[in-house]
Each structure stands twice: as C-alpha cells, then as structure tokens.
Amino acid sequence: MTSIKGSLQLVLAEPECVPDAEYRELLTIALTNTERLIRLINDILDISKIEAGRLILKKATVPPAELVHQSIAAMQAPAGVTVTAIVADPIPDVYVDPDRILQALLNLLSNAAKFAPSGTAVEVAVTRDGDKFVRFSVTDHGSGIPPEQMNRLFRRFQQLDASTTRRTAGTDLGLAITKALVEEHGGRIDVTSAEGTGSTFSFTAPIADPIPSVQP
Secondary structure (H helix, E strand, O other): OHHHHHHHHHHHHOOOOOOOHHHHHHHHHHHHHHHHHHHHHHHHHHHHHHHOOOOOOOOEEEOHHHHHHHHHHHOOOOOOOEEEEEEOOOOOOEEEOHHHHHHHHHHHHHHHHHHOOOOOEEEEEEEEEOOOEEEEEEEEOOOOOOHHHHHHOOOOOOOOOOOOOOOOOOOOOHHHHHHHHHHHOOOOEEEEEEOOOEEEEEEEEEEOOOOOOOOO
16 A cells, blocks of 8 residues: 555656646546555554553653654644643653654544634643643534433444544544554543534553653
C-alpha cells in the first residue's frame, strides 16, 4: 500500500503526466482511499500489538505543553473549525512515550473535529490531576453523545453517528486504540457529554519522578 501511495503521489506531482482533469481527479480519489487503507492497517496492527502484549513504549520525560502544541500543529482541522490550547501553568513533566501520547491526542482531536460545527473551536487542555498524574482533555461543542451510546464508545469498529453531522469517515478504531495506549501508560480515559452541548474526552498520564538532588 505504501508503494502504491508513493507512485500515485509521484504521478500527481507532475501535471504533465496526467494533464486530463478528470483522470487527475480519479487518481486523487485513489490516493485518498490508499491513505485511508494505510491508516486502517496501521490501526489494526497497533491493536494486535497491544492485545498480544508486544507494544514497546519508549518513555521519556516530556513537558505536557509540548505534546499539546505538537498535536495541534499536526492536526488538520476542517474548514471553519479552530483548535486552541489551554495549558494551566505550571504543569510538571510527564514520563511517557511521546509518540504514543501524541497518537492518543491526535485520535481525540480527529474525533472531536468530525463533530465540531463550523464556526466553533476544539479545545485541548492540560491540567494537574492529583499528585501522580497530569490530565489531557479535548473538548468539542458539537451535538454530544446520546446516553444509550456511551457504553459503545471504546469498542472496536463502532461508529456512533453516520449522520451528516459527522464530517469525515474514520477507521472506527481511534478511541479503542487511545484507551489501550492510555492504559498501557497506567492512566485512565474518561468522557463527559451532554446532548446539544458537546463532549470532553480526557485521559491521565503519569508525572515524571523528580530527579534526586546530588549531595556534595
């Protein structure tokens, strides 16, 4: 799939290769679908690794604000939706695999953006949660989640809303992967939602142990 994606990108990068607009549109659709299939394959591989206990976390001490800003920079928000950061200061560093926490944040951001109405903002916040954890939160101001669907949120291949309020299709594995990644770090994922108001997905990550001072 990666080879197909690369070939399509090379062809589309040279306008003289495909001068016909109709053919270029067809190739663009093929590229979009190839990228979607690659994401699906990667998601399935992640779930399989976690379930088999083969996921290796490369942990490091990281400032939470850095993770928040990196996730926003990597996010491709739909037109009309803004993404803002709310960082309470000071926040202690966390001890996590930064790539996997970024993956979790991006999954939540992508999910929020699917349901955020045009003209609204999605907020990414980080706050301290007790003595041992920091909490990352992603809030949208969409239609909210019906109470009867809350228990399906973190199941694999569950699509809660197929209506037009959902902006884009996904693999329906994002929330299941996010929950698994958070729990691999010893954290917990939570959700609060009110119909007609919006939803907040949040998770905790462990605070890094302070470096002991060296006695002379």
